[in-house]
Amino acid sequence: MSLLRAEWTKLRTVPGLAWCLLAAAGAIAAFAVVISSGSPGTFGGAAYVDEFRFVHRPLTGDGTLVARVRTQDGGHPWAMAGILLKQSATPGAPYAALMVTPGHGVRLQSGFTTDLAGSRRPAPRWLRLTRAGATVTGYESADGTAWSTVGTVTLDALGPSAQAGLFVTSPGMTRVVPMRPALVRIRPGSATFDSVRLETETPQPAAAWRGTDVGGPADRSGPAAPDPDGAFTLTGSGDIVGRTDDGSRIVAATAGTIFGVLPIVALGALVTTSEYRGHAIRTTLAASPRRGRVLAAKAVVAGGAAFAAGLAGTALALLVSQPLLRRQGFRPPVYPDPALSDPAVWRVVAGTAAFLALVAVLGVGLGAILRRGAGTIAVLAGALLVPLVVTPFLPADAGRWVQRLAPLAGLSLQQVRESDDALLLPWAGRPWTGLAVLCGYAGLTLLLGYAVLRRRDA
Incomplete structure (x- = not known):
């Protein structure tokens, strides 16, 4: 527990880390407002x-x-x-x-x-x-x-x-x-x-x-x-x-995830690499020589903070977007009001938070390997965003598997009722498979980070 308290204190006091959390939650909520405020009647009309x-x-x-x-x-x-x-x-x-x-x-x-x-x-x-x-x-x-x-x-x-x-x-x-x-x-x-x-x-x-x-x-x-x-x-x-309910009223709350993920990338990277800048990592390892526990504590704190920020931002986005969407034509009977009792709604909201948490853990592990903040951010951001850019230009089958095997596969938890693989919604009908792919990346990166941390001098 002392390690967790120490890492939580660092997260609150290191310049920029708290702002990363606020930026992630704010980006998700703000984009939901923007995308829900389109031209009146855009999505109304024939059924x-x-x-x-x-x-x-x-x-x-x-x-x-x-x-x-x-x-x-x-x-x-x-x-x-x-x-x-x-x-x-x-x-x-x-x-x-x-x-x-x-x-x-x-x-x-x-x-x-x-x-x-x-x-x-x-x-x-x-x-x-x-x-x-x-x-x-x-x-x-x-x-x-x-x-x-x-x-x-x-x-x-x-x-x-x-x-x-x-x-x-x-x-x-x-x-x-x-x-x-x-x-x-x-x-x-x-x-x-x-x-x-x-x-x-x-x-x-x-x-x-x-x-x-x-x-x-x-x-x-x-x-x-x-x-x-x-x-x-x-x-x-x-x-x-x-026309049937395609989940648009729920998806609007999560549409900003791709923008909110960038501050979380920075958060995960800086939780580890910021200590290498001023050699504070030596003090940390002197106080707790068991390096695996140090890395695990950083991952738990960064992942937990990212989960909380993602949960707050997505829940806020869901609340503020609904009246705006109704005004633009997203209303019953074609677009029913989302029910908080619907398990799919909770899966989308909590799944978005879990996706951000795992991205933060990825950043922690990659930061332990590379030890440089800028390099870690660049590599992780590239791994997340490059598939998004290249997928539309690939053959359909190749693009589908790029999405399914990339870290962005974790976004499959945001599926509501899509029947086919869509951009940013891979693993149609199997949302938990995408989460498993992202968990695999996060676990592998942490293991490699631990191996590097054990063998290198601080």
Whole structure:
């Protein structure tokens, strides 16, 4: 206990260390206020996202649309390429979509809520939609001969005449929490279709294929024609999904973590290296020759102080951001009020504090190895921030694993309801795995720091 008291006294009296704690808590709370005070109505509006590239023609009465998705290029697991029946080429119109996705296989979706799973096979894949009155059935095939049923949906509002065709889209910001202050790569999806045919029960009026960016600029609609070999190549971005609570009202309270982590980096580094500047480390080790205990005490005090600062800053950010978010359109029923009884809320708040605590421990261990404040801060800040900078420019799979294996993996504790890996939110659905990665880095750094401290003279 005497060692802990001594280290706590040093933390309170060494110039700058207390300010690091205040700066970390203040940065988290201040950024929550800034990001929660956007333009009114920014995130209000329709309860769905309906944005995609659509190459279509009219279908009157019953009929069957067949196409093969020959190739698909989309970095997002929910990039979509497939065939679609839609009441009209306008956002929100009733629809049935049969698609191939890179991460979730074949899906039949309707009404922004119905989602029926087919096989897990990616492109190339044959797809078929058959309309019989208000009933639409989706089929898939590997060769265009042997078909298996994906599912059936009922569209009473489809009307006697609908639009049938091909579509492509790929989520960017739509399935990434919009509150997160990170560079998010929005890469359109693209796909090539061939063997496209529309079979009808009754004669149809002559009509050419037309391309429309549904949910996009009206002036980007116009005639569409296949390639010389009869294939269609489409490129589009957006999403087809109902808006649900994506956790934005909770994430807003933690969006400033990436800024609050920098003072904690300095805190962890200076707790150790400040004693080497004036050779005070000799006095410390003379008073307590067991060097492992000295390093452990520094880690406990720095980690505990960082945890307290992170907890206070995140809790304050959560409280002050909620009325601001409600004013900007983040209100029920799409965005329910966060409940303090929700375990996910407590995990996010306490997890943010735990992330900062482990970063401080990393700084303590690295400081014992390098013994230089500037060098320790530079190395640790680089380890935390360089993956953030380079990830958007890497291939999707490589970027995902960079996030999962870097110290920033600890931020996975801030997941609320994200279904796919997002920037700064790796290990989708497994938030504690990211914490384990960061714990591993902190433990390894402390062990190396202890080994160096034992072998070197103070």
